[in-house]
Amino acid sequence: MALSIPTTSMATTTTITTVVISSILLLLPFLPTSYCSENYNTAIPGSDIDLLEFPLNLEYLEAEFFLWGSLGYGLDSIAPNLTMGGPPPVGTTKARLDPFTKDVILQFAFQEVGHLSDGSGGGRVVVAAVVGVVEWQRKWWVVMVVVGWKGGGGGGDVGRIVVWWGGGGDGGGRIVEMMIVWAIQNTVKGFPRPLLNLSAEAFGNVMNSAFGRALNPAFDPYANELNFLLASYVVPYVGLTGYVGANPKLQSPISKRLVAGLLAVESGQDAVIRGLLYERAREKVQPYGITVAKFTNRISKLRNKLGNAGVKDEGLIVPTFQGAEGKLKGNVLAGDQNSVGYDRTPEEILRIIYSSGDEHVPGGFYPKGADGRIAKSHLPSA
Ligand SMILES: *[C@@H]1O[C@H](CO)[C@@H](O)[C@H](O)[C@H]1NC(C)=O
Numbered sequence: 001m002a003l004s005i006p007t008t009s010m011a012t013t014t015t016i017t018t019v020v021i022s023s024i025l026l027l028l029p030f031l032p033t034s035y036c037s038e039n040y041n042t043a044i045p046g047s048d049i050d051l052l053e054f055p056l057n058l059e060y061l062e063a064e065f066f067l068w069g070s071l072g073y074g075l076d077s078i079a080p081n082l083t084m085g086g087p088p089p090v091g092t093t094k095a096r097l098d099p100f101t102k103d104v105i106l107q108f109a110f111q112e113v114g115h116l117s118d119g120s121g122g123g124r125v126v127v128a129a130v131v132g133v134v135e136w137q138r139k140w141w142v143v144m145v146v147v148g149w150k151g152g153g154g155g156g157d158v159g160r161i162v163v164w165w166g167g168g169g170d171g172g173g174r175i176v177e178m179m180i181v182w183a184i185q186n187t188v189k190g191f192p193r194p195l196l197n198l199s200a201e202a203f204g205n206v207m208n209s210a211f212g213r214a215l216n217p218a219f220d221p222y223a224n225e226l227n228f229l230l231a232s233y234v235v236p237y238v239g240l241t242g243y244v245g246a247n248p249k250l251q252s253p254i255s256k257r258l259v260a261g262l263l264a265v266e267s268g269q270d271a272v273i274r275g276l277l278y279e280r281a282r283e284k285v286q287p288y289g290i291t292v293a294k295f296t297n298r299i300s301k302l303r304n305k306l307g308n309a310g311v312k313d314e315g316l317i318v319p320t321f322q323g324a325e326g327k328l329k330g331n332v333l334a335g336d337q338n339s340v341g342y343d344r345t346p347e348e349i350l351r352i353i354y355s356s357g358d359e360h361v362p363g364g365f366y367p368k369g370a371d372g373r374i375a376k377s378h379l380p381s382a
């Protein structure tokens with residue numbers, strides 16, 4: 001979790017609190033009157049919240065797909081509270097993976113669980129009161145006492161001392177920043193897991209659309225590790241283009257930090273998937289006799305078509321003009337003519353993940369549509 005709260009036990013904070021408590025009386029008069037996190041909702045603009053919530057749709061999908069693929073069970077077993085009571089995904093099943101691929105996918109799965117917690121898909125939210133703020137050893141220290149948790153239980157932590165710190169010595173700005181960090185976990189409330197269709201048929205339909213004909217036998221993402229990696233090629237990349245697209249629209253530095261951190265790991269997942277597939281790019285996917293590279297090229301072309309906003313997606317082996325500096329056919333990572341990551345708007349993403357090419361027409365992996373203000377604003381019922 002990128003924004004987890006650094007905590008220390010009572011014992012290790014004793015020295016700090018001694019320093020702090022001696023300064024409390026001096027500092028409190030200069031601080032705003034209340035530090036209950038509820039009061040900081042306004043710190044993150046509403047437009048940021050919408051943009052931060054939107055990717056939860058994809059994070060839910062990835063968490064379930066990777067958990068089920070590697071373990072044979074999902075969020076309902078691993079972290080039921082993160083589902084916020086949303087319906088279980090349909091069509092999920094354990095994939096037949098070799099130990100290496102299973103190991104990698106399981107790591108992705110738990111990374112997604114962390115992302116959901118951070119985006120606050122029902123994660124626990126601490127409500128605390130500030131005891132004091134002090135500059136000590138060239139750092140700002142904010143000492144708070146947990147007075148309660150919102151959601152997810154955790155009552156046992158009440159009374160625990162939480163310490164935050166940040167680089168000091170450059171004025172009060174640091175304190176403001178830490179207070180805003182405090183707010184995001186309370187402000188981005190998330191939404192329940194949307195209904196997800198992760199059936200072999202849903203992935204099979206994507207592949208059929210990519211090739212413009214029904215593959216025979218139908219493509220099964222869960223049949224073996226190569227199929228599972230090809231199915232995985234379908235997902236994190238879409239999320240990462242969304243993060244690139246969201247970043248310039250964000251206003252708060254804290255939102256930008258969160259999105260940059262999520263982008264970093266999503267891009268990493270995409271790079272690992274592409275890297276593993278690139279090693280096998282010229283191998284034929286059986287029983288179709290179609291190369292791995294061609295699968296990726298077709299999937300990317302399909303996404304460009306559905307997104308309806310030009311070329312923002314490239315397969316593993318491309319015409320030379322699309323490779324790095326227009327010099328190479330190998331394309332282990334996708335990027336624009338300067339090898340800068342492509343961006344997509346939430347609407348482009350909805351067109352792709354609904355498989356409908358239309359953000360108003362749910363389907364594909366989201367039979368009832370995605371959630372959050374942005375996605376819902378395009379649904380007929382909204
Ligand atoms: C999940 O939520 C329930 C009900 O809010 C709560 O009792 C339980 O402690 C929570 N579990 C975890 C692991 O947070």
Ligand SMILES: *[C@@H]1O[C@H](CO)[C@@H](O)[C@H](O)[C@H]1NC(C)=O
Nearest residue numbers: 090091197199201202205367
């Ligand atoms: C899931 O997708 C498959 C393939 O499109 C479809 O046949 C099935 O009815 C879908 N299930 C739900 C619950 O939407």
